[in-house]
Amino acid sequence: MSRTALAGRAADLFNWAVAPLARDERYLHDLYELLHSLSRAPHPIGSNWLAQSIISPANGEAPDLPPTVWQQLLRDRLTRPDRPQPAVPPPPPPTAPVPSTSGMSRFSELTIDVGCVLWVSVTLIAVLVAILLVVM
Numbered sequence: 001m002s003r004t005a006l007a008g009r010a011a012d013l014f015n016w017a018v019a020p021l022a023r024d025e026r027y028l029h030d031l032y033e034l035l036h037s038l039s040r041a042p043h044p045i046g047s048n049w050l051a052q053s054i055i056s057p058a059n060g061e062a063p064d065l066p067p068t069v070w071q072q073l074l075r076d077r078l079t080r081p082d083r084p085q086p087a088v089p090p091p092p093p094p095t096a097p098v099p100s101t102s103g104m105s106r107f108s109e110l111t112i113d114v115g116c117v118l119w120v121s122v123t124l125i126a127v128l129v130a131i132l133l134v135v136m
Contacts, residue, residue, distance in 0.1 A: 003045050004045070006045070007048040007049040008048075008052055010053070011049050011052035011053035011058070012058065014049075015057050015059060018031070018063075019053075019057075019063035022063050022064055022066070022069070023065075028066060031065075032068070035065075035069060036072055039076040040076055050073075054073070
């Protein structure tokens with residue numbers, strides 16, 4: 001498989017798995033570092049990947065990146081390559097936490113946590129046993 005095809009597959013994977021979570025504060029720093037390193041990559045595959053995933057994705061919709069990430073991408077592109085570049089990008093400025101838009105998003109977070117599911121299950125069974133003992 002050619003490197004261009006690999007960049008295309010990586011862009012498709014990014015658009016499918018990462019782009020929908022781009023505004024999630026939990027992943028902001030990781031996304032920031034990933035895009036910074038790819039925008040600074042000397043190999044043209046990094047540029048191909050950025051073009052296919054950020055600038056002109058196959059679905060025609062640019063990912064909903066936070067403004068700080070867009071600013072860093074532009075800063076990386078506008079700086080001259082002859083200047084020494086920092087090895088690690090500066091951390092993004094702290095932002096206010098994004099409030100949850102629905103109760104279902106919080107519910108889905110809790111159902112992913114195994115400890116929470118087990119605790120609720122054990123509590124529910126204990127309550128049902130207590131009810132049965134009281135009724136009998």
